[in-house]
């Protein structure tokens with residue numbers, strides 16, 4: 001027995017080393033951004049002492065704050081919109097057995113395998129083609145379109161794990177189809193829905209490419225704002241904005257992973273993300 | 277038993293009026309599908325159609341793009357400059373995918389099979405930063421690797437050399453792509469390893485001796501589906517990426533994404549940009565179909 | 580507990596009508612006919628089992644009665660009312676699902692009260708009836724638990740209470756005990772039967788476990804390939820199977836195929852087995868004789884028995900019984916089950932190779948066509 005477990009222990013020494021290096025590599029740039037956002041001087045290579053001056057700069061930059069608020073708004077509206085549409089889609093697809101239904105299902109998953117730049121270009125052409133003025137609204141429309149597939153995948157995963165007998169049990173106990181959906185299926189899906197909504201919020205809040213193609217001149221979503229600043233040269237103020245973005249989206253992601261667990265169910269969006 | 281006689285009370289096989297009479301209430305589901313399907317048609321499919329149409333269009337003298345039926349844009353693409361750029365993009369994406377696979381296996385393996393109770397925590401630790409701002413993470417690398425950045429100042433201070441130019445090199449661009457997308461390789465490989473019966477590895481060790489041979493003959497085949505999925509998930513976004521080349525590279529390392537982006541937001545030649553987009557999608561589709569064919573036969577042979 | 584009984588007014592009107600009656604009930608999936616012209620009447624208050632191997636169409640039948648699946652042909656009556664075209668939520672039938680199908684987002688109380696709330700019964704009455712139902716299944720102390728916190732047996736009881744509390748005309752149970760381990764299953768069989776007697780609701784119970792069906796049912800229908808092979812009381816079905824399938828599926832049976840002539844069946848050269856009269860055969864027909872293992876004696880044979888010589892092939896000791904395989908012809912081996920009675924010592928058991936004489940009473944041999 002001891003010989004066996006020793007063999008299992010000894011085996012992945014190389015792999016363990018790679019993993020440790022991987023985690024260091026993963027967090028090094030993030031840690032640097034956070035660290036230098038508190039630097040008291042402008043340097044990006046020497047830390048001279050703690051200060052919050054770059055955060056003060058950020059807070060007093062009305063443009064940046066407007067962008068931050070705009071990004072939060074876009075993310076929230078997109079999360080709700082994608083959640084509603086994606087859930088309807090998932091429910092419909094999981095139950096309909098016709099060929100048309102399956103074709104629709106395949107088409108709705110296309111955004112997942114389309115490079116984002118293509119979606120962005122296409123959205124830009126569509127909006128200008130129909131004469132919609134580029135603005136935060138067009139960004140939101142594009143983000144919803146792009147996010148529906150994520151919600152659909154997550155909710156379908158949960159639906160697949162849910163026995164169809166549960167819905168039948170509701171029908172058996174006196175529910176019309178609509179009541180069964182409202183009183184049993186949707187409440188059962190709540191943890192998955194919360195997870196999916198938070199995930200979409202985090203993705204949209206951070207999303208750069210789609211926003212870049214579909215935004216108007218002002219106000220711009222935060223990532224687009226940051227991008228233009230970076231192009232004019234690296235500034236420590238960006239570190240402060242970046243830290244705020246990282247913290248916000250990390251918080252939302254952690255919530256997306258934890259909330260479904262708090263609901264007392266074992267599955268979380270983590271399992272859905274990993275497919276395990 | 278007159279009125280209640282079941283034989284006389286028998287109904288025709290088809291329900292009256294076609295109302296759903298059982299649990300298969302197809303109508304409700306169809307109604308649910310209508311709105312999102314309409315949305316996807318209005319905002320996604322139609323936008324794709326416009327791209328294809330405009331790729332045959334032209335730019336007017338006043339700079340306005342208009343629809344037309346000419347092949348000029350595609351003819352213009354048949355230029356060694358663009359072809360070189362396309363090949364460069366593909367080779368960067370392939371390199372990115374390969375590095376991601378090599379990196380993902382040990383990490384996923386350690387987390388899945390030796391993560392113990394901290395397994396979920398470790399996966400979350402991998403996932404959370406990846407879903408946190410791609411742009412900020414690319415920016416972080418550009419700051420770290422810049423000529424007066426932290427890495428170079430350390431190299432100088434530790435007397436390892438006189439400073440290295442990282443930015444504007446293919447290594448930086450590919451490194452950025454790997455950093456950006458490796459999670460899409462780790463997750464499916466991790467899921468496959470999780471599902472794998474670990475006694476297979478035990479048996480493999482007895483049979484083949486040595487971890488490498490066990491890996492090649494047991495672990496890799498058993499997790500093939502995860503690897504194949506991960507390859508797709510990394511290759512697709514890597515090929516279309518332009519942020520990494522923009523922030524970590526330069527004109528010498530530009531990819532298709534940068535070119536397309538320029539046509540739309542700098543050069544203002546939308547029809548040409550559309551043709552590039554369509555060409556990229558065609559190239560991608562060809563590569564994907566070839567890849568899916570190859571992996572499908574592989575999977576069939578394996579089983 | 581009396582509240583769980585049917586009130587007499589709804590029973591009074593349709594006393595003559597069976598609780599469930601199926602006429603020509605058929606279900607086809609494409610070209611597969613899975614349930615084939617089923618005719619069946621189940622009486623009020625009966626514990627009726629549908630017994631058959633996996634895939635024979637039991638679940639499909641139940642789903643049609645519950646309304647989840649449309650029959651391809653035929654009709655379904657519940658309590659004298661034709662419900663063939665009635666959607667599930669308007670059928671006076673409730674189901675205990677094999678997977679239990681509990682509502683994970685509700686606690687035990689919420690699950691059990693779900694059907695009553697849909698009927699718009701006032702909250703006090705719901706509370707009282709839920710309480711009674713939980714008493715009945717001995718779960719009163721878990722009323723506030725989520726299904727995820729319950730054991731398999733407890734979840735099963737919740738599923739049962741959730742269906743019973745609605746006092747349906749018929750309760751459909753699809754292999755409700757299949758997911759439980761053997762010991763718990765035995766205990767639940769006894770309990771389920773007691774509950775059924777107490778609430779006096781018609782149970783249509785689906786199982787592939789013959790012991791379960793025999794020990795619990797008032798009547799059993801043996802189903803095979805979408806048709807009912809035999810229907811009757813457990814002892815009739817067991818003692819007098821009417822088909823080779825029924826004889827083989829319920830209990831173990833020794834089947835001896837042969838040709839009928841003059842009151843006996845020629846199993847092979849020199850071995851003729853007498854069978855009881857009254858079958859109306861002329862002679863020359865291919866038939867089988869079936870004898871249950873426990874009906875065959877190896878010692879203390881009486882003069883009125885059919886006697887056949889044989890050789891013990893193997894013996895295995897099962898505690899209360901000993902099982903022998905005895906060859907009576909080159910191709911024919913019979914299973915014999917002998918009680919290990921107190922007066923028997925281990926030396927009394929036959930050893931392989933022993934020459935023995937088998938005997939059974941003529942009426943215990945069943946002739947099957």
Ligand SMILES: Nc1ncnc2c1ncn2[C@@H]1O[C@H](COP(=O)(O)OP(=O)(O)O)[C@@H](O)[C@H]1O
Pocket residue numbers: 608613631632633634635636637638639640
């Ligand atoms: N929806 C369906 N489509 C096609 N075949 C089905 C469907 N449902 C059941 N069947 C088939 O009908 C047969 C009977 O199934 P079922 O009633 O579940 O059997 P049982 O409950 O007796 O095990 C099986 O062969 C099964 O494959």
Ligand SMILES: [Mg+2]
Pocket residue numbers: 634637638
């Ligand atoms: Mg079944």
